[in-house]
Amino acid sequence: MIYLDAAATTPVRREVLEAMWPYLTGEFGNPSSHHETGERAAAALRAARADVAATLGCRPSEVIFTSGGTEADNLAVQGIALARAARDPRRRRVVISAVEHAAVTASAEFLARVLGFTVSRVPVDSQGRVDPAELSGLLDDDVALCSVMYANNEIGTVQAVAELAAAARASDVPFHTDAVQAAGWLPLDVAALGVDAMSLSGHKLGAPKGTGVLYVRSRTPLEPLIHGGGQERGARSGTENVAGAVGFAAALRLAEAARPVQAARVAALRSRFIDRVLAEVPGSLLTGAPEERLPSVASFCFPGTSGESVLLELERAGVTCSSGSACAAGSDEPSEVLLATGLDRETAQTAVRFSFPAAVAEEELEEAAERVRQAVAAVRALRAPA
Structure with a gap:
C-alpha cells in the first residue's frame, strides 16, 4: 500500500x-x-x-x-x-x-x-x-x-x-x-x-x-x-x-526539529508529482495555489470522472488517498472549499487529494502517479457512452 x-x-x-x-x-x-x-x-x-x-x-x-x-x-x-x-x-x-x-x-x-x-x-x-x-x-x-x-x-x-x-x-x-x-x-x-x-x-x-x-x-x-x-x-x-x-x-x-530539511525534500517530490499528473492525465486540474502550497499536499480535479470512483480504482491499485477533508466523510455534496474557489459543482465532485507522509519516497510517488493515470483512464472509459 x-x-x-x-x-x-x-x-x-x-x-x-x-x-x-x-x-x-x-x-x-x-x-x-x-x-x-x-x-x-x-x-x-x-x-x-x-x-x-x-x-x-x-x-x-x-x-x-x-x-x-x-x-x-x-x-x-x-x-x-x-x-x-x-x-x-x-x-x-x-x-x-x-x-x-x-x-x-x-x-x-x-x-x-x-x-x-x-x-x-x-x-x-x-x-x-x-x-x-x-x-x-x-x-x-x-x-x-x-x-x-x-x-x-x-x-x-x-x-x-x-x-x-x-x-x-x-x-x-x-x-x-x-x-x-x-x-x-x-x-x-x-x-x-x-x-x-x-x-x-x-x-x-x-x-x-x-x-x-x-x-x-x-x-x-x-x-x-x-x-x-x-x-x-x-x-x-x-x-x-x-x-x-x-x-x-x-x-x-x-516534527519541528526535522521540518526545515523535511519540508524542502517533500516539496520537491510534491512538485514533480504534480507536474507528472498534469502532463499525463488529460484535462486534470490542479486545485489550490501552485506556489503558496503545503509541501505535503497535491490536489486535483479530474473532469469526466467521479472523485469517489477514482478513489476506488486507486484503492484497488494499492494507493490510499481521499476526496478531501476526512471530517466530511460520508457526504456526497461537493466541497465547499472548491466551490468557494469558483469551481462548478460537477467539477468539484471529481476532486482527489494526495497528502504525503514525511517519510514518503520518490519511488512511491512515481508509482502513484502512474496508478493515477491508469485509474482516471479506467473511470473515464467506464463512463464513456457505448
Missing part, C-alpha cells in the same frame, strides 16, 4: 509511544492531587507545556492542552468571541474565511444560530487565497474575532497569515488561525505570525488521536466552554490527559 492520506491522520511515532508509556502505566497520578504521585504527574504536564511553548515561541501559560484540533477551534472561536462580546456588547460579529475547516465554520454558525451573533465570510480567489485588503474591509468595531486558517486541509493553499493578523490587529480584532495542517511543514512561531490564538492537532504529527493544543496570547479574553475544576488555568476543566500531553509535546518537538 502507498499511503497518501497523511492530512487525515498519521501513525503514532515510536518515540512518542515511548515518551507516553510511563504515564499510561506506573505514573498514573492525577496532576491535581497534592501528594507525591500527583506531583510527578503535574511535573510531567509542566514539562510538556514548556516543551510546546518552546516550539511556538510563547510562554507555557499560553498553552492549553485540548482533545484535538476540533476542540481547540471551538474553544478559540466561541471562547474568544463570547469573552469579547461580554466586555463590549457591540462586538457580536465573527469574520471567517470561505475555506475554513468545519470546526471553525460550525462554531461560528453556532454563535449565530443560538446566541445571536452574525457571521461574515471573506471570499477567496481561484487559488483559495484571502486578500488582506479585502479582509480589512470586513473588520469594524462590531467584530469580536477573525479566524483564517494557516494552510487548507483540502487544497493545501497557505495563507499570508502574518499579513492577515496584522490587518486584524490594526482593527483591534483578535486573530485566530487553525494551523492543524501547517504543523510540521511551516514555521509556527506565534510572534512572527502575529496571531492571538492558534490550534494544533496531535494525530497529524505522529501523536495519538485525541490530543491537541490551543495557544492563546496572554491577556486575550477567553470564555471556557468546559466547566468544572478549573484545570488548564481555568480555560478547560477536567482531569488532564497527562500521557496525551507528553505525547503531543514529543511529536511536535520531533
